[in-house]
Amino acid sequence: MEYEPVIGLEIHVQLSTKSKMFCGCAADYQSAEPNTHVCPVCMALPGTLPVVNRQAVEDAMMIGLALNCQVASATKFDRKNYPYPDLMKGYQISQFDSPICITGWLDLQDENGEPVRVRINRVHMEEDVARLIHIAGPDGGPGHTLMDVNRAGTPLMEVVSEPDIRSAAQAEQYIETVQSIIRYLGVGTANMEEGSFRCDANVSVRPRGESKLGSKVEVKNMNRVKAVTRAIDYEVARQIKVIRDGGRIVQETRGWDDGQGATVPQRSKEEAHDYRYFPEPDIPPLKITSDMVQQVRSKLPELPAAKKARFQYQYGLSEYDSALLTSSRAMSDYFEAVGAAASGTSLDDRRAFAKETSNWLTGEMSRLLNEAQQDISSVRVKPAQMASLVETFRRRDLNNATAKAVFQEMYRTGQDPEVIIDAKGLTKVADTNSLGLVVEQVVSANKVAVADYVAGKETALRFLMGQVMKASRGQADPEITMRLLRERLEVLKASR
Amino acid sequence: MPPASTNGHHGDPTLLAAHEARGLLARREMSSVELTKAVLERITRLEPKLHSFLTITADLALKQAEEADRRLAGHGPAPTPLTGIPVQLKDNISTEGVPTTAGSKILAGYVPPFDATVVERLKTAGAVMVGKGNLDEFAMGSSNENSAYGPVHNPWDVTRVPGGSSGGPAAAVASGECFLSLGSDTGGSIRQPAALCGISGMKPTYGLVSRYGLIAFGSSLDQIGPLGRDVQDCADMLDVISGKDPRDGTSLDSPAGGFSAALKPGGVKGMRIGVPREYLVDGIEPGVRSAFQRALTELERQGASIGETSLPLSDHALTVYYIIAPSEASANLARFDGFKYGYSPKQARTAWETMDMARGNGFGPEVKRRILLGAYALSSGYYDAYYKKAQQVRTLIRAEFTEAFKRFDCLVTPTSPTVAFKLGARTDDPLAMYLSDVCTIPVNIAGLPGISVPCGLSDGMPVGLQFIGPQMGDATVLKAAYAYEQSTAWHKMRPAI
Numbered sequence: 001m002e003y004e005p006v007i008g009l010e011i012h013v014q015l016s017t018k019s020k021m022f023c024g025c026a027a028d029y030q031s032a033e034p035n036t037h038v039c040p041v042c043m044a045l046p047g048t049l050p051v052v053n054r055q056a057v058e059d060a061m062m063i064g065l066a067l068n069c070q071v072a073s074a075t076k077f078d079r080k081n082y083p084y085p086d087l088m089k090g091y092q093i094s095q096f097d098s099p100i101c102i103t104g105w106l107d108l109q110d111e112n113g114e115p116v117r118v119r120i121n122r123v124h125m126e127e128d129v130a131r132l133i134h135i136a137g138p139d140g141g142p143g144h145t146l147m148d149v150n151r152a153g154t155p156l157m158e159v160v161s162e163p164d165i166r167s168a169a170q171a172e173q174y175i176e177t178v179q180s181i182i183r184y185l186g187v188g189t190a191n192m193e194e195g196s197f198r199c200d201a202n203v204s205v206r207p208r209g210e211s212k213l214g215s216k217v218e219v220k221n222m223n224r225v226k227a228v229t230r231a232i233d234y235e236v237a238r239q240i241k242v243i244r245d246g247g248r249i250v251q252e253t254r255g256w257d258d259g260q261g262a263t264v265p266q267r268s269k270e271e272a273h274d275y276r277y278f279p280e281p282d283i284p285p286l287k288i289t290s291d292m293v294q295q296v297r298s299k300l301p302e303l304p305a306a307k308k309a310r311f312q313y314q315y316g317l318s319e320y321d322s323a324l325l326t327s328s329r330a331m332s333d334y335f336e337a338v339g340a341a342a343s344g345t346s347l348d349d350r351r352a353f354a355k356e357t358s359n360w361l362t363g364e365m366s367r368l369l370n371e372a373q374q375d376i377s378s379v380r381v382k383p384a385q386m387a388s389l390v391e392t393f394r395r396r397d398l399n400n401a402t403a404k405a406v407f408q409e410m411y412r413t414g415q416d417p418e419v420i421i422d423a424k425g426l427t428k429v430a431d432t433n434s435l436g437l438v439v440e441q442v443v444s445a446n447k448v449a450v451a452d453y454v455a456g457k458e459t460a461l462r463f464l465m466g467q468v469m470k471a472s473r474g475q476a477d478p479e480i481t482m483r484l485l486r487e488r489l490e491v492l493k494a495s496r
Numbered sequence: 497m498p499p500a501s502t503n504g505h506h507g508d509p510t511l512l513a514a515h516e517a518r519g520l521l522a523r524r525e526m527s528s529v530e531l532t533k534a535v536l537e538r539i540t541r542l543e544p545k546l547h548s549f550l551t552i553t554a555d556l557a558l559k560q561a562e563e564a565d566r567r568l569a570g571h572g573p574a575p576t577p578l579t580g581i582p583v584q585l586k587d588n589i590s591t592e593g594v595p596t597t598a599g600s601k602i603l604a605g606y607v608p609p610f611d612a613t614v615v616e617r618l619k620t621a622g623a624v625m626v627g628k629g630n631l632d633e634f635a636m637g638s639s640n641e642n643s644a645y646g647p648v649h650n651p652w653d654v655t656r657v658p659g660g661s662s663g664g665p666a667a668a669v670a671s672g673e674c675f676l677s678l679g680s681d682t683g684g685s686i687r688q689p690a691a692l693c694g695i696s697g698m699k700p701t702y703g704l705v706s707r708y709g710l711i712a713f714g715s716s717l718d719q720i721g722p723l724g725r726d727v728q729d730c731a732d733m734l735d736v737i738s739g740k741d742p743r744d745g746t747s748l749d750s751p752a753g754g755f756s757a758a759l760k761p762g763g764v765k766g767m768r769i770g771v772p773r774e775y776l777v778d779g780i781e782p783g784v785r786s787a788f789q790r791a792l793t794e795l796e797r798q799g800a801s802i803g804e805t806s807l808p809l810s811d812h813a814l815t816v817y818y819i820i821a822p823s824e825a826s827a828n829l830a831r832f833d834g835f836k837y838g839y840s841p842k843q844a845r846t847a848w849e850t851m852d853m854a855r856g857n858g859f860g861p862e863v864k865r866r867i868l869l870g871a872y873a874l875s876s877g878y879y880d881a882y883y884k885k886a887q888q889v890r891t892l893i894r895a896e897f898t899e900a901f902k903r904f905d906c907l908v909t910p911t912s913p914t915v916a917f918k919l920g921a922r923t924d925d926p927l928a929m930y931l932s933d934v935c936t937i938p939v940n941i942a943g944l945p946g947i948s949v950p951c952g953l954s955d956g957m958p959v960g961l962q963f964i965g966p967q968m969g970d971a972t973v974l975k976a977a978y979a980y981e982q983s984t985a986w987h988k989m990r991p992a993i
Binding site for chain 1: 588590612707710712742745824827830831835847871874879883
């Protein structure tokens with residue numbers, strides 16, 4: 001029998017609001033000295049009360065709208081009770097049965113390019129816990145634990161999908177799309193390695209064609225996208241094997257062990273917490289008017305999917321290029337800023353320019369950014385400089401290799417391309433007269449190769465081509481060189 | 497008028513009402529430092545008998561009194577009605593730099609780094625803080641016998657309880673250890689001890705006074721309020737502490753103050769006053785009943801129209817209360833885990849041991865009982881039958897009051913079915929103890945204002961009369977209670993101690 005994976009994801013997104021969810025402390029816990037962004041409220045001193053951060057509520061609405069959710073007209077907070085030293089109040093303020101956003105969706109493509117719609121169950125608001133740092137004792141003796149309360153009370157959004165994902169690849173796409181939306185909205189950094197974006201997976205399998213859900217296993221502790229896909233693949237295979245061997249899947253929580261490359265049992269259903277949710281009496285229910293929703297909706301930026309479609313029709317770019325360019329808001333903004341700085345006016349001109357720009361950004365630029373682990377928003381090359389380079393290149397004033405060298409210099413120094421070209425004498429030799437001279441010299445200096453060509457050996461052409469490039473110190477335009485060489489050699493061939 | 501056991505307090509300024517003492521200060525017949533010293537001396541003399549204080553802040557008080565004297569002499573901001581007046585605070589109200597224990601061992605040694613909003617407001621008004629009042633642990637109790645630091649004794653008869661949970665504040669105000677105190681009232685914890693100690697005590701409308709800094713018991717029920725020698729004093733204090741606080745999301749958008757200005761003698765003339773018959777049935781002591789009946793006669797004599805009414809759902813208020821309050825408490829008390837503040841067991845070897853030992857040794861039996869009750873009511877499979885059902889009944893109780901206030905300006909009931917009982921009399925019977933609050937709990941369930949004022953003696957012990965008003969009808973209950981009080985002399989009684 002063939003089995004089908006059924007996957008739902010729970011994503012925690014840390015918001016980059018200025019202050020924490022329920023107090024005025026600065027929320028950027030990572031850059032601060034431990035236990036400096038704290039106050040009586042987030043330290044849960046007796047008698048303190050939470051006050052809702054309005055910005056976080058707006059951000060949550062915005063995330064919901066971007067995921068095609070409905071914003072609730074009334075929403076409330078609840079207390080989720082469980083004891084743990086990192087949970088300052090002994091309960092987490094979360095949302096249980098009336099989350100701020102419900103029933104949305106996200107459109108993806110499956111492995112065959114077919115559309116897949118992943119429904120979103122809910123988006124809700126909650127607060128993060130303190131950070132515990134366990135210090136091992138000497139020689140395996142008793143260790144101790146340090147606590148950093150900076151993170152306690154920072155705002156979190158939880159995005160819960162329906163079990164509509166059917167493969168690790170779709171899960172990856174879903175995660176990356178959500179990350180991209182969060183970054184587009186500017187409400188979070190959505191970085192899994194930093195912990196500002198966390199993902200748990202509910203995984204089950206069922207015979208293909210079956211509509212009933214199998215028992216699900218919640219997989220936790222994955223801190224990279226790659227870990228999520230590996231964990232899903234492992235867990236799906238494990239569950240299928242258990243069933244094929246005649247066993248049953250029991251509902252439980254398992255943790256991903258990256259080193260072992262396996263999920264390991266954490267908690268059985270019987271050991272699961274009873275969270276004893278009840279409405280948070282310290283925070284009155286929030287009423288959300290349609291005016292408020294409208295206001296947030298009007299602040300929504302163009303989202304990746306819409307921008308990608310626009311890049312295809314407006315610039316005539318391929319779907320692949322458009323997807324690469326719109327994968328981050330900063331990259332797409334950069335791309336359009338380069339276009340705005342260009343001088344082309346006709347539609348064909350602008351499209352050809354856009355295509356060239358796209359090649360540069362998805363090629364050299366992305367390569368260098370990756371190498372330097374840098375983001376386009378901090379790159380030294382200004383869009384206008386990029387536009388100038390692309391134009392120079394398109395005029396064929398530089399050949400490919402030279403243009404790349406110029407760009408690398410621009411990337412390193414932030415200088416204008418003209419300055420670099422002048423300083424190094426790097427203009428491309430495209431002038432047919434001077435090139436013709438070089439060709440003539442090469443032809444007369446390489447009698448054997450010429451004879452080979454004339455005798456029908458096409459490969460000799462490549463050798464002669466190399467000689468021209470060498471003689472021109474790489475600045476000869478390859479296309480023109482090739483044309484001139486061929487013309488010259490054909491003349492010789494014909495006159496034989 | 498029945499004989500009050502007045503104690504010739506004209507010679508002793510500590511036994512005056514705060515607004516009377518204010519006259520002495522204003523006329524410079526006495527300085528705040530002198531008044532404060534007199535109060536501190538009285539505290540020293542009476543504390544061995546009463547134990548109404550957990551902390552005495554003599555140095556702070558004298559410093560604040562000096563400051564008040566400068567202010568009364570015309571330097572700095574204009575004096576307020578509380579400038580230079582010695583006050584106490586129940587020890588579940590956070591005070592910066594002054595220990596705040598909530599009557600629990602688990603908070604032994606805890607010194608808050610911040611003031612509750614009400615404390616900030618009292619300081620701004622120039623009040624003089626003489627110390628922190630004893631209470632039932634985490635305000636859970638009706639006799640003050642649940643204090644981890646030992647019980648408070650009733651100044652009218654030290655073999656009896658002062659009521660609870662604001663037993664310390666009530667005993668301190670009644671005995672002259674302070675002029676005013678701030679208490680908290682979750683199910684009657686201001687009004688019942690005020691009644692049992694023969695003073696006035698008010699629970700304002702839920703949300704009128706900020707809860708920021710009040711150590712939470714039942715968050716949807718808790719409300720801070722004044723205890724004083726008479727209604728005028730309570731109104732003066734309410735003027736200072738009431739009003740919107742951005743740090744408390746449940747605080748109401750209400751203008752601060754104005755309560756004292758609304759008081760006038762004869763204010764009940766033409767008022768429609770309802771008497772809910774459910775509050776007068778079983779268990780009411782005859783002496784309480786007759787004092788209550790005389791009070792009705794007095795109100796009628798002043799021109800109020802008294803009418804009987806029925807609030808049948810109030811019978812369920814006690815049940816609802818003992819689901820909602822413990823449920824909220826079970827979460828509110830989860831933060832006391834032995835890691836952050838207060839008692840931390842040094843011998844614990846792991847995090848879990850720390851929690852187990854801190855809570856096991858740090859909480860008293862009544863607190864544990866309520867945490868268990870609450871956790872049970874909230875647990876999966878029971879939530880609908882208990883917590884959710886209780887909230888639904890709560891909505892109905894509220895609606896029933898709203899209906900009643902279409903026909904009446906306010907309601908009157910006895911504050912407590914009995915006068916102060918003997919220490920130890922009910923400690924083995926939690927249910928009998930819980931019944932002490934049967935007349936006051938519905939008011940918290942519905943979030944209404946209620947005030948208790950003295951209305952007589954039974955067996956030589958004070959009896960309290962409760963006025964209940966509609967939501968935001970705080971001025972109405974103060975006005976009615978003031979008019980009643982001004983036509984009687986019960987508020988001038990002082991215990992002979």
